[in-house]
Amino acid sequence: MRTTASRRVLTAVALAASSAAVLTACGSGSSSSLPPAAGASSTGSGSGASFQQVIDDAPVAAASDIPAGSPMAAIKARGDLVEGGTDTSALFSLTDPVSGRTTGFDAGLAAMLAKYITGQPKVKLVQVQVATREALLQNGTVDAVFATYTITPKRATKVAFAGPYYTSGDAILVKKSDSSITKVADLNGRTVCTESSSTAAADIKKYAPSAKLVLFDQNSQCVSAVEQGRADAYVLDQALLLGDAYREPTKVKVVGQPFTTEPYGIGLPLNSPAMKTFVDAWLKKIEADGEWAKLWQATIGTTLGGSAPTPPVVGSAAGS
Known part of the structure; x- marks a missing residue:
C-alpha cells in the first residue's frame, strides 16, 4: 500500500x-x-x-x-x-x-x-x-x-x-486517446504527476529521469491534470489507477504493466x-x-x- x-x-x-x-x-x-x-x-x-x-x-x-x-x-x-x-x-x-x-x-x-x-x-x-x-x-x-x-x-x-x-506496483494512467505512452521509458521528456505523499515520485525520477515531475496532494487532482492535458501521465500504484479508470472509462486508461513490485x-x-x-x-x-x-x-x-x-x-x- x-x-x-x-x-x-x-x-x-x-x-x-x-x-x-x-x-x-x-x-x-x-x-x-x-x-x-x-x-x-x-x-x-x-x-x-x-x-x-x-x-x-x-x-x-x-x-x-x-x-x-x-x-x-x-x-x-x-x-x-x-x-x-x-x-x-x-x-x-x-x-x-x-x-x-x-x-x-x-x-x-x-x-x-x-x-x-x-x-x-x-x-x-x-x-x-x-x-x-x-x-x-x-x-x-x-x-x-x-x-x-x-x-x-x-x-x-x-x-x-x-x-x-x-x-x-507503479503503473501509468493516460488520456483514453493517448497512444504515445505505453511504458515507463516513454515518460522521459513528458510532464508526469503523482501524489506528493507517495513514493512514486522517487520511482519516476529513477525510471524516467528526464520526466518533468508535478506533485499534487490528491488522487483526483492528478486524474484531472491528465484529463485536462496539464500532465501527460499519472504514475501511482496500479490498484489505485485501475480504480480511476473504472470510474472514468471514457476519459482515461491504464497502460502497460507495473514497473515496480508491490x-x-x-x-x-x-x-x-x-x-x-x-x-x-x-x-x-x-x-x-x-x-x-x-x-x-x-x-x-x-x-x-x-x-x-x-x-x-x-x-x-x-x-x-
Whole structure:
C-alpha cells in the first residue's frame, strides 16, 4: 500500500451495474452473506464466470484440515470470518451505496476463505486504515486483513503474511486517446504527476529521469491534470489507477504493466502459525484449481482486460 491518503481517495461510487456486486457487506460489527446465485449477472467483460459464480464454486475445506483447538476451528464455530478491510477501493473492495453489497478481488478472496473454513461465505467486515491494521490483528479484533496490504520484512515483525496473493506496483494512467505512452521509458521528456505523499515520485525520477515531475496532494487532482492535458501521465500504484479508470472509462486508461513490485499479502496474527500455513495452502489450492483466475476475471479483469496473470508464488516475497 503506497500512502494513507491515496487509499482514502478511492471513495465509494455508485455502480450502475450493481448486479455484479454480490458480496453483502456492512460496516464494522455487522455480518454479511451472499444472496442466491440467481441474483448474479455475468462479469463486466461479458465473458467468464460472474463474481457470484466464483463464490458459489469456491471449495470448502475437509474436516480433517481444521483441527480442534486451531484458529480455523474457532472461526468455524463462530460461523463467519472477521475481515479487516475497506469498502471504498474500486475493483478490490467497493460497496455499492444503493444495494449495500461489496465486490472486488479482496472482497471475493475474503468470502472464499470464509466459505473454505465455515462452509458459507459469511464475512464480518471491520474497517481498517494503514495505521490500524497491525493493532487490530495483534489484539484479535480481526481474523485476517485483506486490504491491498503490501508485504515487507518490517511489517512481518508485527504480523504474519500469507501469500503473496497478488502483485501490483507503479503503473501509468493516460488520456483514453493517448497512444504515445505505453511504458515507463516513454515518460522521459513528458510532464508526469503523482501524489506528493507517495513514493512514486522517487520511482519516476529513477525510471524516467528526464520526466518533468508535478506533485499534487490528491488522487483526483492528478486524474484531472491528465484529463485536462496539464500532465501527460499519472504514475501511482496500479490498484489505485485501475480504480480511476473504472470510474472514468471514457476519459482515461491504464497502460502497460507495473514497473515496480508491490506484493500484496493477507495479514494474519503473528502468533498463529497454523493459520498462516492453512491460508497459504488454501491460496495454492484456489490458484491451482483456477478459482483465483476466475475471480481476477470477474473483478480486476473487467477493467484491465486480457487473460488473468500468473499468481505470484506463495512465500516468494521477503516477509511472507
